[in-house]
Amino acid sequence: MDVCWKGSSDGARWREPTVQSKVLFRRSSDNPILTPNDRWWESRAVLNPGTALYDGRVAMVYRAVGTDGISRFGLAWSGDGVHFERPDPYPFYEAPIDDPTARLGVEDPRLTPLGSDYYVTYTKACTAPATTPKLAWETAPFRVRSVLGVTRDFQGMDVIATILPDTDSKDSVLFPEKFAGRYALLIREFPSIQYLTSEDLHTWSEPKEVMAPVPGTWEAERIGAGPPPLRIPWGWLLLYHANEYLRLPNNERMYRMGLAVLDAGEPWKVLYRHPEPIFVPEAPYEMHGPVGNVVFGEGLVEIGESYYLYYGAGDGVIGLATAARADVFALLTEALGGPAR
Numbered sequence: 001m002d003v004c005w006k007g008s009s010d011g012a013r014w015r016e017p018t019v020q021s022k023v024l025f026r027r028s029s030d031n032p033i034l035t036p037n038d039r040w041w042e043s044r045a046v047l048n049p050g051t052a053l054y055d056g057r058v059a060m061v062y063r064a065v066g067t068d069g070i071s072r073f074g075l076a077w078s079g080d081g082v083h084f085e086r087p088d089p090y091p092f093y094e095a096p097i098d099d100p101t102a103r104l105g106v107e108d109p110r111l112t113p114l115g116s117d118y119y120v121t122y123t124k125a126c127t128a129p130a131t132t133p134k135l136a137w138e139t140a141p142f143r144v145r146s147v148l149g150v151t152r153d154f155q156g157m158d159v160i161a162t163i164l165p166d167t168d169s170k171d172s173v174l175f176p177e178k179f180a181g182r183y184a185l186l187i188r189e190f191p192s193i194q195y196l197t198s199e200d201l202h203t204w205s206e207p208k209e210v211m212a213p214v215p216g217t218w219e220a221e222r223i224g225a226g227p228p229p230l231r232i233p234w235g236w237l238l239l240y241h242a243n244e245y246l247r248l249p250n251n252e253r254m255y256r257m258g259l260a261v262l263d264a265g266e267p268w269k270v271l272y273r274h275p276e277p278i279f280v281p282e283a284p285y286e287m288h289g290p291v292g293n294v295v296f297g298e299g300l301v302e303i304g305e306s307y308y309l310y311y312g313a314g315d316g317v318i319g320l321a322t323a324a325r326a327d328v329f330a331l332l333t334e335a336l337g338g339p340a341r
């Protein structure tokens, strides 16, 4: 492991990360599986992909940053879950030019299949005041809002609504099921994960806290949902990201992935929260990039006997890590006992 936090001349400021390598999810030997290319709108970075199974293939909607520093969405397809093609030379979606709340563009899409549609939850971002677009990784004062869109066939995306128009929020994920007739969503209002419901996808209930950061640990500073929750025999499998400030020389934080299980029918209740991260930055393309020390998983699909986790690495490229379903279930059986059926 590249221990870039050691050997600093300012030894008093830097400290060891609280947790290092964990192996529940293993990175693909084909990583990084998607990198920037010479198209102007995705030439600087591709990252943070939402994924879903569609017509026997993996559809991937990812964040792309181009020469103008603005974030847009690209679309990639894979037949085997590992090798992706980008047949369309144009962005899948970009923010309308006249939206002052999206001057930095759109970020971090997640895909939720529900009914015959695929919902897209994402962030739109601007600076305040939003007059000079800056790169997303610059230390600009950020304003972020969560948005809900929808596609049926990946030929284009319709925007449904901004989820909480007056609130800074991000990391929204829609559940792939309704609860008592209502849509349900997880969202990050700094620094924790909240639960909201809606009858019509336009008006949302008051946020209810689901999980908060844990001071003094690898998830001390802020947490947010990763991919949309996935149904498992115990309830809902929630992979999430967690941020810890390390005071590293080049970037003062580290993003890792954690695992929790939410109650099947009352998903604001946490049945289990694994004490250690299940995936951490270690590879060079995760440790170094526009923002180093980042794994940011947003896509999770089941292929064969495995979970495929698609993640942004170092905010610059896209990686794949897989876990055997049997290993995840063994961990949960040890933690929770056999699933109640």
Ligand code: BMA
Pocket: 047, 048, 107, 108, 255, 291, 294, 296, 312, 315
């Ligand atoms: C979060 C988001 C992500 C990004 C991550 C790490 O706040 O902005 O888009 O990948 O930080 O920089």
